[in-house]
Amino acid sequence: MARFLAAEAFSSPSEELALLPFNFERTGTEQFLVSNMVGDFIRLTEDEINKLIDLKVTPGDGLYERAYAAHLITGSRQKSQQQLLALRLRSRMSFLREVTPLHMFVVTLRCEHSCPYCQVSRQSTDRSRFDMSEATAQRGLDIAFESKSSRIKIEFQGGEPLLNFGLIKMIVSAAQAKSAVLSKKVDFVVATNLALLDDTILAFCKANEILLSTSLDGPADLHNKNRPRPGGNSYELAVSGIRRAREALGPDRVGALMTTTEASLGRVDEIIDEYLKLGLDGIFLRPLSPFGFAIKTKQYHRYTAESWLDFYRRGLRRVLDINHQGTPFREFYSSLVLTRMLTDRPIGYVDLRSPAGIGIGALVYNYDGGVFASDEGRMLAETGDNAFRLGHVDEDNYRSLVLSDKLVDAISMSLTQCAPECSTCVFESHCGANPVHHHATQGDALGIKPLSDFCARQKGIMRHLLRIMDESPRDAAILRRWAGS
Amino acid sequence: MTLALSGTADRCRGFEQHTRSVIRLKALGDARSSAGADFTVVRTSDDLKRVIQDSHEAIFAIDDGTGCFLSSEGLPRRAITVPAQFSYLAPGDVIGIHTPSRKFRTLYRHNSRHNSFLVTERCNNYCLMCSQPPKDIDDRWILDEIRQSLPLLDKETRTLTFTGGEPLSDSVEFIGLLADCRDQLPKTAVQVLTNGRAFAKSEIVDAWRKVNHPSLIAAIPVYAAVDHVHDYVVQAKGAFDETILGILKLKDRGQRVEVRVVLHAQTAPIILDTCRWIARNLSFVDHVALMGLENTGFAIANEAQLWIDPIDYRAALADAVDVLVAAEVNVSVYNLQRCVLAQSVWPYAVQSISDWKNAFISECEPCTEKSRCAGFFSSGRPRRSKAISPIL
Structure with a gap:
């Protein structure tokens, strides 16, 4: 032997040792948070990180x-x-394999709501001017089906898209016909306030497996204050709409999103309970975006990233407690x-994501045939900024839109992998570029990240999640369950 | 009970043309196969008389304890006679015999779920706990023997294991054998116990993939998340790097991989770290097996470095299983008794010990979990946890 x-x-x-790339940030006098190239975190002391950098490490x-x-x-x-x-x-970057899986059709800009935070600057009148035409829709579909994804999602946006239900029906049936011929699977979702929901629409959604996505900002007084409409009954219509839709289409066929206004900040528990009461399986705590009326009416500047984070942290606490009490319920952004x-x-x-999803993740076909790199991009255009308008359905095809200099420039200049502040950030692997946000807030797709409220929120959320994972095994067990599925 | 899987025949005649032969046992009265490899099982003098009356076919006589086959009188021209301890042998079983020395090995048992072929005794690892200590010898004849055996196996065989040594020591010949399995036993799942280092070479992985076997898995040990710990356990510097590369290359080509961790004093105390690392880095493998140690071979020589009472890593193992389950990794625990496992691990604990070396002890009699328990190895020098006690 x-x-x-x-x-x-x-x-x-x-x-015989070599360092691999890693990022780090100081978290205390002697403490560092370190992440490897794919964002696995470990905590090291100052002494340890110095030894590591000098490769003064020995097996054992x-x-x-x-x-x-x-x-x-x-x-x-x-x-x-x-x-x-x-x-x-x-594996982490393989979302890039599915090119432009999402196509949004703004079938009308009209809306019967008059929300002061409206990010798309809705219009109340003039059907002929603010509705999408059939010809425009048809051209939009041609472009959508040119994208290389094996499966695409068509999302109907507005205004209130149900005000142009006739066009939705036409697009769904035309898309299904194309889907059969081109063997590209197609899913549909309607982003609606549900106020105009009726049995005909529900039957149509059921027959065509259409998902509904709606807005619910919280308890009646808050919701109705945020989302005024004639009759002041937006909340009642949304809640009864959610109930009817769940019954008719199934509990997983309707989702709701909330938008945080200044008036929401102190009421996160009530807002969450509203979702729980409706039997929804989670909530998406979402800050206001800096677009459209949200800027015009100065809604966007009414609270800071830090006060939103405080709102988020209290909300997450509430959500975790709901889980401890035995009801599975998630905060979807944390998830x-x-x-x-x-x-x-x-x-x-x-x-x-970085590269950003503009254009290569989604295209937006506006009511007037303008094509935008993202929903936020067309919101900017409504206030006169055409930075993310890539072209027009009558003049362009998928290739010319996605390979346009405007898009390529915006994506390439905003990559977090090489952006100042981002490229060395300990959270880089898990963050995103968000060029439209930075263009809107700083006039530059790259942006100065220390001045970015997006950056502050992202870091705040990730630091908070890591802290919970480190400090509370009980909460961590729940958070781990949210990952991945 | 441990079955003797090899031994020496009392008599072996009619093989003048070959030094090594592979034969299959058949029942008395079964239609004679044309293969020429079939030998009728004879257990008594009456059996023998019947065979002689019917025809003069080849016989495989198993002593019934009376020594009735010790004389060559009345035996047909081609005959093998073996001692009574091989009475477990039955029709459908396949045996390899070296005729000049009369030494034989049971290669395949028809009524067993645990059939495995040793491919070679050579290995480029030298694991501290190896149950089959490697030998640097030319044993390529074994590959021929397996090649001859495959056509004799029941086409309905559910699973077959190839083990070693390192089966990929002669990778071209061994991969050729996998192609034979694909052609001759298309319904049989094949598992290869390999250290995975050969797969660091792309041409070997490509050849493996090209076999396009319908149900093939490479079971590869990974003992730690850290190079020098793994290399020490397998006593080969650079092994960790090659093994991990091998796993990545197999998965890159869509091949199935099981990761195996044998639990002993070098690996069990860090099992949670290892499994966290597997969950994060190798979550795409098809199965992870966390395995209690079989105290045999080198494990006995290195007992001082290897022995740890399973009860002392019970909590860490439970956490490790949790981490893998949470990462949706398919995990099983092998070779450990339910009384030394946390109850949360029971759903993952399987009856893994091959039937021929599996046993229970008298303490197990009243245990309510016995029918679901892995039990013990009867091989080697069994060493038991101080915590063994019936679950009542």
């Missing part, structure tokens, strides 16, 4: 083992550490962020 060698015989001397000292397992170091002749990172990065942090699943969600 040959002799066995002692453990020391298998250690690499430090001159504990730091070597932690750093190796976290892909911060590799043997200089080894390949597997880099290959593992490459493979995981490829997305956790999926990025704890798994390598490709997440194409628009705020959480």
